[in-house]
Amino acid sequence: MxxxxxxxxxxxxxxxxxxxxxxxxxxxxxxxxxxxxxxxxxxxxxxxxxxxxxxxxxxxxxxxxxxxxxxxxxxxxxxxxxxxxxxxxxxxxxxxxxxxxxxxxxxxxxxxxxxxxxxxxxxxxxxxxxxxxxxxxxxxxxxxxxxxxxxxxxxSSRKVLHSTLLSFFVAQQRNIEKTVAGLEGRGERGQGLGFGDGLKFLIRLEDLLPAAIVDSYHISSEAKTWQLFLAQSREWALLCGHLSEASELLEPAMVNSEQQEIQALLIRISCRFASAEAALCGTVTNDNPIPEVITLRDKAIYDPQHHSALLQLEQVLNALDLLSCNMLKTLCAALTLDTLETLEMAVISNPHSQFAGLxxxxxxxxxxxxxxxxxxxxxxxxxxxxxxxxxxxxxxxxxxxxxxxxxxxxxxxxxxxxxxxxxxxxxxxxxxxxxxxxxxxxxxxxxxxxxxxxxxxxxxxxxxxxxxxxxxxxxxxxxxxxxxxxxxxxxxxxxxxxxxxxxxxxxxxxxLFSSLPERVFLRHIKWLYYLFAWQLRRLNFKDKKEHWFSRCIGLIFLGQSPLRSVMLMEQAIARIDWSRYPEVDREQVTGIISRLYALTLRLISLHDGYVGWEPKSIPPQVATLLADIVTSLSDVIECTGDIESLQLHEDKLDQLQVHLQQCVKNVNSDSVLLLSLNTEQVLYLFRVLAAIKLIIRDIKRLDKQVSSAKLSELEYNYFSL
Incomplete structure (x- = not known):
């Protein structure tokens, strides 16, 4: 043997x-x-x-x-x-x-x-x-x-792929339990379903799936179905991030009245993932509960910030419920199990085919x-x-x-x-x-x-x-x-x-542009400020035409996703010899990475909320206000560093949220917003306002973390023959 x-x-x-x-x-x-x-x-x-x-x-x-x-x-x-x-x-x-x-x-x-x-x-x-x-x-x-x-x-790559999927579904069931505990106030807020775990699984899946298609007939014969499952996994990772984002805005007492609905929804998702686990183990199962739409907006209290957070939570939970149902159907179709109805194959856009800058x-x-x-x-x-x-x-x-x-x-x-x-x-x-x-x-x-x-x-x-x-x-x-x-x-x-x-x-x-992990970390934390500022400037709330040359230059040199830089920084801190820098607290540096991940997710959420509405239907006053806030925020990130000036913009956003909620409650029936926006656009506008406020909050926290972490000590390193 x-x-x-x-x-x-x-x-x-x-x-x-x-x-x-x-x-x-x-x-x-x-x-x-x-x-x-x-x-x-x-x-x-x-x-x-x-x-x-x-x-x-x-x-x-x-x-x-x-x-x-x-x-x-x-x-x-x-x-x-x-x-x-x-x-x-x-x-x-x-x-x-x-x-x-x-x-x-x-x-x-x-x-x-x-x-x-x-x-x-x-x-x-x-x-x-x-x-x-x-x-x-x-x-x-x-x-x-x-x-x-x-x-x-x-x-066989097929066995490794199935093992990876199995561990993912088991981990997601544990995360759902933590999410329920966090919403009930029994656990720490922010734990459970999150962006990081889904991202790591996604990277692993993108590596294993092409290899499994090469050496496994079972995988290659259902290649389109597996590609659909990969696209759904990308959406799952993003929605989990939005769920953690919405839960940060909520107080535990706010969701007490909706505990049964939320728990039932999360239990349905957990049952589907248990069915997926059984399917990967070769057990035939029909346990795929039908998604049920929950409504939280009618039970929201008057606080505008809490109202928008509850609306976002409702939207994300319903999307997760539907997506988990579709993921189970797709997985069973990919495993050639005929116990569940399969989904129609959709046209999947390949994110790697899009130019994302240098x-x-x-x-x-x-x-x-x-x-x-x-x-x-x-x-x-x-x-x-x-x-x-x-x-x-x-x-x-x-x-x-x-x-x-x-x-x-x-x-x-x-x-x-x-x-x-x-x-x-x-x-x-x-x-x-x-x-x-x-x-x-x-x-x-x-x-x-x-x-x-x-x-x-x-x-x-x-x-x-x-x-x-x-x-x-x-x-x-x-x-x-x-x-x-x-x-x-x-x-x-x-x-x-x-x-x-x-x-x-x-x-x-x-x-020359040293590859030492300390230098890479410092180089990218500076570069991220420019990337964040460019991502904000790309949201053109005024629908103003930008000069083609500056747009092309920005797209080439600043068009890349900040996520790539954050991931590289995370790899760098794992390679740094921290014993050489006793004055730098590694836990604080790790906290900076977590904050950068959160800030990246906020930008994605802001972009999703922005593309969900029709900018031309937004009143010019609102578009101008949002454009001024985003421009000022990008200037603070890139140039001035005047964090205190952001408080004024937060106050303006609070006033706009109050006015918007009054429109939703029909308190101000003559409002221009009520006449020009439908219910769906109001929800997206709530999402945009919440994302901008969270970005401002994270920028403040990031500034404090960077200031207290003594990162300048990492600049003094040496190399020898």
């Missing part, structure tokens, strides 16, 4: 040995390229992820081959133009590497294009030969990997990679040493790889590189020259790969596994040629050149 820890090392070692021996048997000159394909595809969670990565590797290889042909054919006689266009192309590839869906395609595009250009020496015949050989080796590596991983203990951190990564490549090219051109072109090649490969990894510890990479190189070079010098049969070569790679992947099997040791296996191939590549060459000096030269490149990457990575 093979243990779980041994299964993956055995599969990787078998696929690697098979790929290298297969390339030698076919008479191909560079078998290590097939080995690289196996190693990279192995560092994934499931077989579906691996097959998807193999597909992306093949597509990236084809694009890289075409790109290399274009560069050589168009700019072979123009060195400066060639270097300028190639480095710009490399920077664009590094920028696109951060895309979770297609990033690996652009990684392979850059690597293959650089390899063909450097190894082809601008010769048309040699460039074509290298390109064809690279394509052949890549296909061989993918075939060997697929064969081994499909036959030996396949890890990403700040990706721009910094692209700039650092561009500088690293130019430095390596300068060393190649102006320093007379052996293997100069290898410096440029390694500068592109290592530079793009390290720069594109967030918070990569370059010193740890260097230590791993030197340590593995020493171990492998000892075998290369004293053991490999004794080999005389191909089975001995296969056994060498099998045993070494097995040892590396067995002893470094923990998830946090993935970088050690990758570096160890790739250096095993790189340092011994002379021995796996068609005519073996044991060049110890050449191997040492490679190690020296890699060390030089890593040193260059180290200095550039930590000086």
């Amino acid at each position: 093979v243990s779980e820890r041994c299964k993956l090392p055995l599969k990787v070692a078998t696929a690697l040995s098979l790929a290298i021996v297969g390339a030698l048997w076919l008479g191909w000159d560079k078998p290590y390229w097939a080995g690289f394909a196996v190693v990279v595809m192995s560092v994934t969670e499931t077989t579906g992820h691996s097959l998807r990565k193999g597909r992306h590797r093949l597509v990236g290889t084809l694009i890289g081959v075409i790109s290399a042909f274009l560069f050589v054919g168009l700019f072979a006689q123009e060195p400066f133009i060639f270097l300028l266009t190639f480095t710009s192309f490399a920077a664009c590839c590094v920028y696109l590497m951060a895309n979770p869906r297609t990033g690996y395609i652009w990684t392979m595009t850059l690597i293959v294009c650089t390899l063909i250009i450097v190894m082809g020496h601008f010769s048309a015949e040699l460039t074509f030969t290298v390109a064809v050989l690279r394509l052949q080796e890549t296909i061989l590596g993918i075939v060997c990997f697929t064969l081994v991983f499909s036959l030996l203990w396949p890890a 990403d700040l951190e990706q721009l910094c990564q692209a700039l650092r990679a561009w500088v690293i490549i130019w430095i390596c090219i300068g060393l190649w051109l102006f320093v007379p040493w052996t293997g100069g072109s290898t410096v440029a090649l390694m500068g592109v490969i290592l530079g793009s790889a390290i720069v594109s990894m967030p918070f990569c510890d370059v010193k740890m990479v260097f230590r791993n590189m030197v340590g593995w190189s020493c171990v492998i070079l000892l075998q290369y010098v004293f053991l490999m020259p004794l080999f005389s049969e191909v089975w001995q070569l296969a056994a060498f790679y099998f045993l070494n790969c097995l040892a590396i992947w067995y002893w470094f099997s923990k998830p946090q040791q993935v970088l050690s596994r990758m570096l160890g296996t790739q250096l095993l191939i790189v340092m011994t590549m002379g021995a796996i040629k068609l005519q073996p060459v044991y060049d110890f000096q050449g191997a040492l030269l490679q190690l020296f050149l890699m060390s030089v490149v890593v040193l260059i990457v180290y200095f550039v990575n930590y000086t």
Whole structure:
């Protein structure tokens, strides 16, 4: 019986040995390229992820081959133009590497294009030969990997997907219980259904679903249904955030009279999720209660703020009730269970297809990679040493790889590189020259790969596994040629050149828009103020035409969602060594992240409320007032920082809420608002006013938290060789 820890090392070692021996048997000159394909595809969670990565590797290889042909054919006689266009192309590839869906395609595009250009020496015949050989080796590596991983203990993405969904529905049932307790006053307010948990599940689902579609017939045959479920999960995460937002505005005593209705609604949702849990376990169930609309607005007390909060709570709860019913139907349809009626397939908009502006951190990564490549090219051109072109090649490969990894510890990479190189070079010098049969070569790679992947099997040791296996191939590549060459000096030269490149990457990575987690955190907390201000300015309450140039510039550089920056900041604080900053309280910094998540949700709620009404039907006085408040708020966030001036706008919003509630209660029957707004628009206007007030409140709290957290201490850090 093979243990779980041994299964993956055995599969990787078998696929690697098979790929290298297969390339030698076919008479191909560079078998290590097939080995690289196996190693990279192995560092994934499931077989579906691996097959998807193999597909992306093949597509990236084809694009890289075409790109290399274009560069050589168009700019072979123009060195400066060639270097300028190639480095710009490399920077664009590094920028696109951060895309979770297609990033690996652009990684392979850059690597293959650089390899063909450097190894082809601008010769048309040699460039074509290298390109064809690279394509052949890549296909061989993918075939060997697929064969081994499909036959030996396949890890299906479908099982992992079902396990993730199961844990989600179980967690949501617990959160519903906490939400009920919070509304009753028995638990802490703000716990239960929230934006954060739904967002984490959504990110996980977006990663697993494409992989499961690749390696599971059951998932791929119902791909449209699963995409519908993914869209519903996005809506669920957003509605959970709106629920926590509405509960913050309410006092526990306000919902006592509606406890039975709210409890019944939440129990219906919990029953549906229990049915979903049973369906994932293979149990047939028909327990999907029919949604029932609850009405809280008629029981609201006179306080305008509480009235708007209760209206928002009513709207969100009814939406959650209906959505949970539809999610259960969609899930059962995706699992091909016929016990429940299925939903009609709707057209789903893909959020990834919409242009969301340039990403700040990706721009910094692209700039650092561009500088690293130019430095390596300068060393190649102006320093007379052996293997100069290898410096440029390694500068592109290592530079793009390290720069594109967030918070990569370059010193740890260097230590791993030197340590593995020493171990492998000892075998290369004293053991490999004794080999005389191909089975001995296969056994060498099998045993070494097995040892590396067995002893470094923990998830946090993935970088050690990758570096160890790739250096095993790189340092011994002379021995796996068609005519073996044991060049110890050449191997040492490679190690020296890699060390030089890593040193260059180290200095550039930590000086130019530093990738240290402290610097990333500080950089994005400043950038978020501009993003928040731009998001507010995009809500044009006056329906005023903006100049097309300023609108385009703002969309390109400030159009990204603040959520991406907040998530990156959350990752950064997990990587900071807080022992170096005793004066900074980590709990306070974590509170800032929570406040930024809340502020991001407020902006989403404000946008949803705004698009729900017809701005042209709003009285001009109201539109002008809202426009002035939002403009002033964006100016305070971006420029002045005068938080005290926001109190005046809060008072104006309170007056508008009082007037609006009087219209709803028919106290002021002659009001312009009552004549120009219908009931649905009144609800959306309530939502807009509540969102603006919550944004002002969160801005005040955020300002106090940032002031008391002593974040300036994070600016004083150091790095050393």
